[in-house]
Structures are given as C-alpha cells and as structure tokens.
Amino acid sequence: MKKTEQSIKKLFMKPLSSTRGGAFYNAFPYPTKISPEAIAIYIASATKPGEKILDAFSGSGSTGIAALLSEYPTKKMITTAMALGIKPTWGSRNAVLYEIGTYATFATRTLTNRLKAKDYSIAVKSFIEKAKELVGGYYFAKSPNGSSGTIRYAIWTEFLVCPECGAEIDYFTNGTSRNPATFKKSVECHHCRKTCSVDEMTFATEEYYDKLLKRTISRKKRKLAWIYGTSKGENWDRAATTEDEAFIRKLENEFVPNELPREIKWGDLHRAGYHYGITHLHHFYTIRNYRVMSALWELAGTYPEREADALKLLLLSYNGAHCTLMTRVVAKHNAKDFVLTSAQSGVLYISKLPVEKNILLGLQRKAKPFEECYKMLENCHGTIEIRNVSSTKMIELDKSIDFVFTDPPFGDYIPYAEVNQINELWLPKVTERSEEVIISNAQQKNEDNYRDMLTKVFREINRVATDDCSIAMVFHAAKASIWGTFADAVKSAGLEIEQSSFLDKTQASFKQVVSKTAVQGDPIFLLKKSESGKTVIINEELILRQVVADNPHETEIEQRHCYSLYIGKCMENGISVQRDAVQVYEYIRNLREAETL
Template sequence: MGGDFMKLTKEILDKVRDIEGFPIGKDEDIIELSDPPYYTACPNPFINDFIEKYGTPYDEETDDYSVEPYAADVSEGKNDPIYYAHSYHTKVPHKAIMRYILHYTKPGDIIFDGFCGTGMTGVAAQMCGNPDKEFKLKIEQEMGNVEWGARRAILNDLSPAATFIAYNYNTPVDAVEFEKEAKRILGEVEKECGWMYETQHVVDGKVQSDVTGKPLMGKVNYIVWSDVFVCPNCTNELIFWDAAVNKENGKVKKEFQCYKCGATLKKKDLERATEKIYDYLLKDTIGMAKQVPVLINYSVGRKRYNKKPDEYDLKLIQRIEDMDIPYWFPIDRMPEGDESRRNDKQGITHVHHFYTKRNLWVLSAIVDKAKNNNFLNLLFLVTSFMIKTASRLHNIGFKAGKINLAGAVPNALYIPSLVAERNIIELARRKAKDILVLFKYKKDYGDCLINCQSTTDLRLAKDSIDYIFIDPPFGSNLMYSELNYIWESWLEIHTNNKTEAIINQTQCKGLYEYQELMKDCFVQLYNLLKPGRWMTVEFHNSQNSIWNAIQEAILIAGFVVADTKILDKKQGTFIQMTGNITAKRDLVISAYKPKESFVQRFLTEAGTEEGAWNFIREHLAKLPIVIENKGKLNVITERQNYLLYDSMVAFHIQKGATIPMSAADFYVGLQQRFPERDGMYFLPDQVNVYDAKRLTQDLNEQLSLFVIDEKTAIQWLRSELRTPQTYQDIQPKFLQELRQMKHEKMPELRDILEENFLQDEAGRWYVPDVNKQSDLEKLRDKRLLKEFEEYRSGKGKLKIFRTEAIRAGFKHCWREKDYKTIVSIGERLPEKVVQEDHSILMYYDNSLTRIGD
C-alpha cells in the first residue's frame, strides 16, 4: 500500500467473483481498467489491507469519541471547477461534504461511502488537507476551530462507470504529462479527422475564396439537426425547425402551421417521419426517425457565422456515411429498462445509434489512442463529454433569442427534436482544460481506495470505519444502471444490477424490494462503522413512502436517527424545475451506531422502564444542545417529548421489545428525570450550556404545521394553546390549517379538545400538565381501542378510518405479541397509508418478521 506495486490477476479475481455486484465483463477488460491497489473495476481485494494499515482499532474501554450531530443547514453551490470537471446524474458538492467530515472526524480517520458516484466524498476527505484559502476562512468563521488535514476514504459503487470516474477524481495525476499527452493525441485525431468539421464560408449565398482562389473553409462549431414530422392533414413532411421555430425571437411555437396545407398543428399530435437505413454493423435494414441538418455554426478566424447546410455540407455528410470507421466502438443493444428503451420507437436501439457517424468516428479514434497508450486519464476525459454533449442527447435551447447549447436533459436518455452535433475535437480540448484544473489539486496515493461491488455484501472488517457519508439511490428517482449503460459500453464493463437498490418495473422491484435491498446495505454499514460513530445519509425524494422505507431500513439495521436537516445544492435539475413531485432540496439524516455495551445492557432490560430511560439518556447525549440561526436559537424538535417518545418506541420495536409505558406516563417520567427548557429536554450537564446561550439569544419562530390527521391536529393545538383560547378563538385558525387526508376519519375539533386538553373557568382551552394528561390519555386510549375493535371484527378493505385508532390498536397488539392481528389489519389498509405512515409501517414490517416465532 501507499505506493507499493500490486497486480490484479485472474487468480485474484476468482477470490472475489462470488461477491454481490461483481460487474459484467471480461476479466481482461476488468484488469485493464483497474489500477491496483487503489482502484479495481470489481470488488477490491486490497481494502482490508488498507484498513489494517491506516485504521485505528476500536476499543470501547479507551474510546473517548463524543460528537454531536452536525445540525446546521448546509448551503453550498456547484460553481466549482472540480465539480464541473465531469458530468454525472447527481453529485453532492464536495465542499458541502467537507463540513460533515471536519465535524465528525480528525485527520487520518477512514471514511466510507457505499454509493460514491463520482467520488465527491473522497475529494472532500482529501481536500480537508488542502482547502483553498477563501473556503478555509469561511469554514473557520462558520464552525470555529476545526482540525485541518486529509482523511482517508474508501469509496464503493455498483457501477463501473461511477467508480472509474471516482478513481480519476481521487488518484494523483501527473498534470503536466496529462496535458502533454492530451495535446498530442488530440492533435493526431485532428490531422486524421479535422476535415469532417470543415464547411465552406458563405456570404450572401456566395462561397468566399482564400488568397489562392480556393473556397475559404471555416471550422464547424456545431450543427443543428431537426426532427421531421408528417402533417396528418396533407401527409407532407415538415421540418420541425422550419415550421415551429421563430428565428427572430428564438422561441419554439406551441402551435404552428403546415407550410403546404396551412393546417394548425401541435407537436404532440404529430407522427415522426422515418427512413430506412442499412446498418452494416447489425447487418440489417432498420427504420429510424428522420433528422436533417438545418443550421451550421462555424468560425473563420475568431469570428462566428451561421449558415444553412449547402450542397458541400450534405455531400460531406454522405461521404462520411459511406465510409467504414477504422476503430472499435460499442454496438451493444440497449438493455431492457424503464429508461433505456425509451428511444426504441425512433429506431435508436443500440449504443452506436446515439451518435452521428462523424462524432462516432472521432470518439472511437480518441478512445483507441487512449487505450493504446494505457492512458486512463484521457479515457476519463472522453467519458466527461461522450454522453451529455457528444451524442444525439445534446439538446439546444434559446436564450435572449439566441441558440443555447443546453446539453443533454439531466437524468434521462431523451433525444430531443432539435439536436446539436458538436465538434468533438474542439470540445475535447476545452474539456481537457477543465480537467487539468482538477488534476492539479494535490492528492496522495494511500488517501483513497475505490471498490466496485454491491453495498449489500461488503465483507469489510467489523467496527473499522470512523464515519460514513452516503447519497444512496432513492426509489425510482434515477435509473442509474440504465443511464450508465452507454458509458459502460465504451468501458466494456457493465453494472450487475441484480442488487441495485431501485424501484424499477423492468427489474421487478417495487417499494418492498427496494426497502429490503436498502436494509441489507444499512446492515453492512452498521457492521463496519465503529460504535458511537455517525452516518450521514443524504435523502432526495419527496414521496413519503420512500422516506419511510429509508427510515425503516436505517432503524432495522440498528442505527438511531438523531437529526434531519436540509442540504441546499443551489441548483435544480430538469425534473425539479418542471415537475411537481420531486423535492427541490435534499434532506440530510444524521444517525449513530449505539455502543455495544449499551445495546447489550438494553437487551437485558428490554421491556422495562429502566431500559427505556437508559435509551433516552444515551439518545439525549447524541442530540445537539444548541442550534444557532441568524442570531437566534432554533427549537431542536428531536428534544421535544413526543419525538423522544417516538424514538424510544421505535428502538424497542426494532429490538423486538415490549413498549414499557404509555406516552403520558413517559411524559411524566421525562419531566421528573430531565431538566426542561423551551419544551426541550436535556441531560443535567447539557442544560447549563443551553441556559448560557438562552440568556443572550431569543428563539426562532416555529415553522407552521399543516393539520392532515388527528395526530398533527393534536400537535398543532399543543403549540397554539400555549396561550389559552376559547373554541371560538381557535376554530377559524384550525380550519385554515386543515388539509385532511382522504382516508382520515377525523374527529370534530371539539372532540379532539375534550379528549386531549382542559378548560379553565373562563371556558378557555389549555395544555394540561403532564400528570393530568396521563388521565386524559387513558380515557382516550379506551375510546381508540374500542374503535380498533370495530375494525378488527369487520371484513374487507378499510377505506375511511381513524388513523390514531389504528396506531393505538397496533401498539396494544404489539404489547400482547398479537402480530397476526397487526398484519391482518395492515393488509386491509390502503397500501399507500401503510407505506406513508412511519408508525404503522414500523409495526407492520416488524410483525411480519415475527409471525410464527
């Protein structure tokens, strides 16, 4: 390690071939793409050696690690040369991750990322030893004293494309040699293929001449290709660019006229024109959606011009079409998939169909020269633009009336109606300059190891990792293995997606399969993380069912969630800006692994009140004491009584233990055992810290809470009735916040008040103290369980019901170990309700595993 030469052989591959996620490809291609021990395009057999050499063995008796969760909201933009060096579907800015690493770790610690993508966690870990001056000053102002110094990282991803990109981001590169080789190879390609990007300079319809009298040639920057549609009225072919684009203001018309018959048309109502093409590689005639060149942007000297393709340009295109490309390139069939087969109707069925013949030729020439020189960094350069800007996925837009080279639509293999064919040679030169900035940043061998396999089967040393940061796939947001297929076809190694954690119809993976795979991943992560240490999970999905599935998987693995905050990336994707189901900001979950001595003690005390209070002491010690925001203190919701109770209940259920007390009894005990400030509870040694801050700072206003069911109604009323109010005072405000769910059998406001609150002599409702609340809860529980009995004795699907009665009934059945009733009622509830209600899902999932025990 750390500079030692190691070799990857077929014999070594045989030892890791049974690990889940071993990629699909020939051994020689895996070996060729690897740079052992730092990167292997398969399960890395050298990781445990890395841990043994650089890691610190865990010993609970001598371990003094004590860190609160990083509780500040993070806002970090993407406008950084490192971030933009290579495109990928999603990336967390490395400067955002640096904040978490600086908070949770010290120099030399080992960090793990099981879904590394482009390897930003590794970049962040190493940049902690080499921050730019402006960012260093900013962090010290925000976070106070931090320990600067590089951390070591182990990066893992299921995708060979992702790990290849991560390798180039995180491994030292001789920047001077890269620049020299890139210039040499691109120079060779231009000598061979530069003629493909030439066009005659035309002014006022006349070809201009150079000093020798020959046609003056310009260098093509890009060519716009347009879809061709068929008018349903007259069957005339319509070039979309000519019919629908207003050239004066640069806008695409929603309605336009057929320029033959005058019929008013909309794009969504039209059929594409097709043409028969003989694909000599497939040895078959195929039907492909027709696209024609409509505009050429080119340069003569430093000046740019636009022209309509003329006879010379059309003949040049045909000449290239008639020639055979002398280099290898992939002709793989696009795989079955929710996203990867979207272009089949257009005849775009194989990888090589995603490129014009010209750009396919140039790409294959660069890749060939890169491979012949064993120059993985140049291959990295090619992958940085081969999909987003070199393929038919390259969309154009309009900005201020001018063409905007927008690039590919993010996170989709979408071929637009107006495509930009770029000059790949010039594009590669510009991209090489961007990547050169990345390669100049200081990185050391031994700071990072990259691994390609499934996180469900890590086989790493137990209790060996100091911190985990992950940005895992979330449900059906992105089809990673399908989106990466074109990249991986060029690399000749494909993702083994058997254990890809995703919701995907083609892979026959629904919410349950996704949650099971994520649970398996979190179990592995729990095993390798040191006790008392932290895991940060970035979450990006607005669907409650996915959010609950992730939470459930985290808890089942044994982690305890301590905090959830916002990560603002300052930039939306295409889906975020035009859709209404994808959240615009990411949530960050902070979870910890309890110490083994605590877990063992809890198991001996499980189901007892002492066990519950020991959990609360352990949990309070892990929660932030103070969160400052713009000169004021935030209320730490995780320290409020109802969320502390929920955390205690969740921990008991995941451990299979009986819940030892009701919420009201818990609230009484909480008040007796722990000091309370502003509705939050602290350990005795924590409260002094909070009091000192509270003397100088006010509280921020609480965020408003919409009332969607009985539980949220009670929470809203508890906040509102801190100032006693009459029914007439509160009813209009309650109705304003009410967003009742369709299935909810909501009690009347007066009934909610009578069951949970008290009235004074003036008829004003107020929040009872915890002792009186216990008596109210017992009466309320009787009513809820009576209603639950009605559901239990009934048959058929439950469409309208009181959710609080279901929760109370499930809690009662759990205490009685009546798991069959929980499962039976759960199966009669609407599937969406079970998936989106964390409490119901928790009881249901855990009861499923215990039927028959």
C-alpha cells in the first residue's frame, strides 16, 4: 500500500471538522459545505506535489483553492493534521475544475487570478471613495434631533388586508412590538376592530409604472417603516418620516434606466405569496438599492480587467445575501429590538418586513476577507484549469487524474441555478439549466433523470482516474430513496465505496436548522474503482443497532450524527439504505422509551 493511500485511509477514520469560518468562508455568500483548508488536508494526504486533482462539481472552487493552499498550509491546517495523527505531504498541486454555474465559475476564476492583495486593496479603496461620491447621498437621513446622518439599514413593511372590512393594515405598526421584539400572530383592524390571524390575511397591492418594463404592473404595497442610522459616530433609530418617503418617490421619479430588464426564470422556489409581482431582477430590490447596484456595477467596469472582476465579485458576494428585499430581521427571545440578519441561504424568501441595507457600508466590511484570500493565494505555483461546462463529458485523457474530491448536488436539496440568478443576471449569461444535475419538478427531472446524469459523471471520473486514484465524495440526503439513487450511480459507474466518515460541521444551513429530517454532518466517502463484488456479512437492521449502541444519542445533534454514521456503514457494506432520517430518529426515540420502562 502506498504511503498516500495509507494517509487518506487514516484520515477517514475520524470525522474532520469542515473548519467553517475564516477568509474563504466569509468571502462567499453561498459557502461550500467544507472549507478549502479542510479539503487541502485531504489533498495533501492523498497525493504528492505536482499531481493533478479533479473536482467534477466544483461550486465556488474550494477544491481548486485547496490545491493551491496545499503548497502553503496555514497554522490551523498543520495543527489539525497533527491532531488527527497524519503527516500530509505539503507542496504545489494542480487542479481541474468542472462547474456549469456561471457565477461560481466567475468567482473561482476571479479569486485565483493571482491578483496581488496590495493591488486589490488599492482598487477597493479607490472604488469605495468614488462610490461614496457617486451614490453616497442616496443613504442620507436625519437623526431624531435633526442632525445630518447616514442610513445603516431600514425596515420596510407590507400592508395586510382585513378580511372583514377590507382596510389596509400596516404590519410593522400593528403586527410587531419592540422591547421585547415580537412578531404578533394576530392583529386588530384599526377600522372595524376585528382581530385577525396574520397567516390568514392577504396582502395589499398597488399599481405602478415600471420604467424598465415600460408598462404598468402590480406589486405588493410596501413603505418605509423604521430607519437605523448614524451621525458623527453615534447610532440612532427612529420611525420613517414623510421626508424619507418623499426621497424614495424622488428616486423613483428621477430613475432613467440605461439597461434592459432581466427576467427571472422561476422554478421550484416560486411562491405565489411572497413573490407576488416579482418577474424581473430589479423587483428584488428597493429603488434605492437597485440604483446603487447599477451605478456600482458600471463603476467597477471602468477599472483594469483583473481589478474590475475583483470588484464585481465583491459586489456579487454581498448582493444576494444583503442587497435585496430578501434581507430581514428576526426576533430573538427577550431582545429589546429586532436583530438584523441576511437572506436565508438556498431559498429566495422575502419576509413581511424586508430590510434595505446600506450597500456601501457592507462592501467595506466584505472587502477584508477577500483581501486575505488574495494574500493567501498570490504566490502559489499550482495551476487551475476551470471548465464552465458539464462534467458528463470531460476532455481529460484516460487515467490522467491522481485524486478526486467532489461534492455532487444533493438531489432536490437546493436548485442552485435558480438561486444564483440573483447574481448571474448581473453577468453576461446565466447557468444552462438543462445540464443541472438535480431532481426538479420545474425542470421535469425525476430520480431516474438524476441517477442517469450522476452515473454519466461518475463514469467519466472512473475513466480519467488512475488505477490507484482515491476518490473522496461528499454527499447528503435525508431520504432513503436518494441514497439508493446515489448508490446505483456509484455502482453503475464501476466504482465502489471503500470507507466512510462525516464532516463535523459547526454551523448548519437554514434547511438543516428548520427541518426535522435534517442530517448533522455531511457523510464523506472514499471510493475506488471496483475490483470484485462485496460479500455482505451484515444487514441493515444490525448496522443501525450497532451505530446507536456505539454512539451517544441524547441530543438532537447526536441523533443526526447517528443517521450520518448509519448511512456510511450501509454504503461501505453495499447495503441498500432502508430508512429516511425521520425514521431513524423515530427508531432512536422508541429505543430510548423502551430503555426507560
């Protein structure tokens, strides 16, 4: 057995923390499920310097960045490897990345273009200064005592319609309270005094002339409700005034668009309620923030190409999560005021209280992690080949890849092409959805289509991989049927699972937080080319019993870990996964109840 093979197998014996956080995590709005630093440990354990790494679903390019980082490991990477008892061979590697997403490809190319951190810093400083002169006045507001100030962010409110009398009710004023911050489940109509459930009330609409579409359309009725600002270093907040509303009307009246409207291609994420009237990109913004984004995008294009791309990436990295109506506030237990937060990842949700952030302030904060990223990569010698095409047909020669690290789409988990169009519509083109490997009602792709597309990619991986190539694959699902589809694709491609582990994540995604069927820690598998059929000496029931017996399962997170381990052991032994996550959690609850009798 080769030394690298021993190292990668040893690494799989313990869960590796995905080390979320740090510069790369903070730079992107849709971060990968495992950080480049963690992937670099896998790469340095499985390969030698100079060898070639493949990622067939590269997303924002973490595997490529990891290949570069393996030349100059951070202190945290070195200490993590030592704690795991492995000795990676650090040094320069080369990477080949396949990704159909245009935003993800743009992000990877831009971040790995070897722009010097110093040049990036100079460009950002110049950009921010020019941006303040250009649109800084858009965020002007007076403090409660009348002094000049700057908006940090503003809460907008929808209007609800009383089902009894048809009166329009300001949701912020009537449906919320502060100190403590609360979202009320019911409101009293100020006209007829009837108490109504918020969930059962419809929203008010209004007609307006859309200058980009050049026609009158209908939208949800919203107005400014509360403004948070700063004056001479002092933060303040107050109710929106007629003066604030007049400025918004002025921005709308003076708007002279110099671009064509960009249509949203709706799919599985469209909801008739909170997406009412949203058909084009500009509908996701307040008039103020759309005008700011348009002006800043045009300004970024005036810089030299590498700096221009870096500035556009900075804009896009902040855009999806912070610039649109999807930004929101939440009410935390006993908090005196609402807490500002970003858009929910993986969805296109707009709340009844959308938030308008000051984009200029956000960009200044966002620029620092990117500067750190450029600094870490600017002197790396490895090469990255980025292919913005489907990985169902690769151009690499047979047996030319030394290690594969990839993270296939998780069935119907997140429709990335639909989500990412909020950023991609600012770029020259959007993702070609016909090539998206996904289960999607909107795209008319079922589990069979998903399995067939996965199989094509896995066969290509088999073809280009050397005979002794290790293949590390992250996969996540809460449904047994999706695991069966994944297992079928692996087997049909001539691969087999040799070992399993899971990524010990410290921060869950939005869907993992709210879902009762979520899995804690994405399973990660070590695959190789099939040599012969496995002899099954254990069944699915015994695997589940053993996993539960060997691991704590008192807390919800521990139960989620048990499901990941159960999946891994089934896949290692070539046994069909029989249970969804919710069924395993029910099994554990029943077992605990039996133990207490």
